[in-house]
Amino acid sequence: MHLMGEGIAIVPSAPHQSRNGDVQFQFRPDSDFYYLTHFPEPEAVLVLVPGRPEGEFIMFCREKDELKETWDGRREGVQGAVNNYQADQAFPIDELESKLTSLMENRDKVFTVMGRYPEFDSEVIHAVSQIRNKQRSGVHAPGEIVDLGHVLHEMRLIKRKEELKLMRQAANISAAAHMRAMKATKPGVYEYQVQAELECEFRLGGSEWPAYPSIVAGGENACILHYTENRCELADGDLLLIDAGAEYDCYAADITRTFPVNGRYSGPQKAVYEVVLEAQKTAMAAVAPERPLIDYHNAAVEVLTDGMIDLGLLQGERNELIETKAFNRFYMHRTGHWLGMDVHDVGDYKIDEEWRELEPGMVLTVEPGMYIAAAEDIDEKWHNIGIRIEDDVLVTRNGNENLTIKAPKEIDDIEHLMND
Ligand code: GLY
Numbered sequence: 063m064h065l066m067g068e069g070i071a072i073v074p075s076a077p078h079q080s081r082n083g084d085v086q087f088q089f090r091p092d093s094d095f096y097y098l099t100h101f102p103e104p105e106a107v108l109v110l111v112p113g114r115p116e117g118e119f120i121m122f123c124r125e126k127d128e129l130k131e132t133w134d135g136r137r138e139g140v141q142g143a144v145n146n147y148q149a150d151q152a153f154p155i156d157e158l159e160s161k162l163t164s165l166m167e168n169r170d171k172v173f174t175v176m177g178r179y180p181e182f183d184s185e186v187i188h189a190v191s192q193i194r195n196k197q198r199s200g201v202h203a204p205g206e207i208v209d210l211g212h213v214l215h216e217m218r219l220i221k222r223k224e225e226l227k228l229m230r231q232a233a234n235i236s237a238a239a240h241m242r243a244m245k246a247t248k249p250g251v252y253e254y255q256v257q258a259e260l261e262c263e264f265r266l267g268g269s270e271w272p273a274y275p276s277i278v279a280g281g282e283n284a285c286i287l288h289y290t291e292n293r294c295e296l297a298d299g300d301l302l303l304i305d306a307g308a309e310y311d312c313y314a315a316d317i318t319r320t321f322p323v324n325g326r327y328s329g330p331q332k333a334v335y336e337v338v339l340e341a342q343k344t345a346m347a348a349v350a351p352e353r354p355l356i357d358y359h360n361a362a363v364e365v366l367t368d369g370m371i372d373l374g375l376l377q378g379e380r381n382e383l384i385e386t387k388a389f390n391r392f393y394m395h396r397t398g399h400w401l402g403m404d405v406h407d408v409g410d411y412k413i414d415e416e417w418r419e420l421e422p423g424m425v426l427t428v429e430p431g432m433y434i435a436a437a438e439d440i441d442e443k444w445h446n447i448g449i450r451i452e453d454d455v456l457v458t459r460n461g462n463e464n465l466t467i468k469a470p471k472e473i474d475d476i477e478h479l480m481n482d
């Protein structure tokens with residue numbers, strides 16, 4: 063509210079999403095809305111009006127309704143929004159349209175999320191035009207509609223202590239799940255069976271669901287970056303790449319581990335794995351306050367490109383192979399992203415066209431990889447080796463902290479766990 067001046071912010075939660083027939087997807091709140099309210103119900107809208115004498119924090123939500131609650135579950139109602147969520151005032155959601163116009167009168171700017179929920183955008187625009195029609199009576203309509211993300215997402219980018227507690231929880235549950243998956247993996251098991259072990263551990267840990275669809279990719283499937291069918295049988299001699307993370311109270315973890323289906327890395331698998339692991343550690347060392355964000359990506363690319371030369375996958379000189387992006391054939395994604403309530407979290411990556419500097423409280427992933435699809439010009443021993451290693455890293459005052467350190471990634475540790 064301090065950043066909004068004479069503005070008003072209007073923040074809707076997410077709408078229900080139809081799945082099929084009369085079945086809906088499980089409701090998951092909008093991240094911006096939940097960040098500001100922690101209010102878990104659908105059909106809710108937050109309005110912030112700094113300096114309004116009757117109350118600055120206003121919630122519109124579903125009313126209590128005995129019959130509906132018997133069928134569909136409990137509701138806070140307007141009293142619950144005030145008592146349990148610290149709203150100054152709360153009104154039934156059905157009154158939003160009529161109340162919004164008067165709340166917006168004489169405010170300079172409307173801060174809202176634009177483009178995410180088109181139906182809601184038109185309600186906001188409708189309310190603004192209603193006020194314009196009343197201008198002869200002396201009220202003035204907001205002159206600007208501003209993207210709330212500009213102010214809110216910079217706040218979401220720097221995690222507070224309460225948020226980090228939830229992120230640590232998501233990270234710990236996810237690390238335990240990856241270990242369980244390693245133990246459950248052997249030749250003849252299906253990818254979906256490993257997925258079931260993993261997601262069972264998420265749920266046992268109190269996570270409601272994965273933060274994104276789990277990728278459980280054996281053998282050549284690991285070379286499809288967003289493979290989520292998870293339906294193949296795991297073969298002796300192949301690697302298994304798992305990219306999966308739990309969501310805990312709307313905060314995500316995002317971990318990737320790659321390990322041998324039969325519990326022992328082959329020579330070529332080990333050779334590629336060691337390059338990716340070194341790239342990951344080198345990149346992680348470049349995550350520190352005041353370091354430009356691009357440093358850790360560049361660090362990973364350098365180690366990976368050197369590795370590609372040593373393995374005989376690329377021929378030429380390192381800097382030229384980097385400049386011409388020849389490494390992209392085997393490493394085609396960036397080294398990471400912001401992590402928070404959304405797995406690819408909000409927050410700008412560049413400021414005035416320059417990669418921004420890291421600051422304490424930011425959380426990002428470090429996830430280099432190497433993906434060698436079968437091809438005629440590549441020695442067969444490398445075919446279908448796809449490896450990614452991904453951890454979640456908090457920028458601290460002195461450097462960084464690996465939030466997902468409990469998920470083993472050293473070759474010896476993984477082999478030991480799988481064969482114990
Ligand atoms: N799991 C999505 C990602 O790693 O970015």
Ligand code: MN
Nearest residue numbers: 305316317452
């Ligand atoms: Mn991932």
Ligand code: MN
Nearest residue numbers: 316427429452
């Ligand atoms: Mn990621």
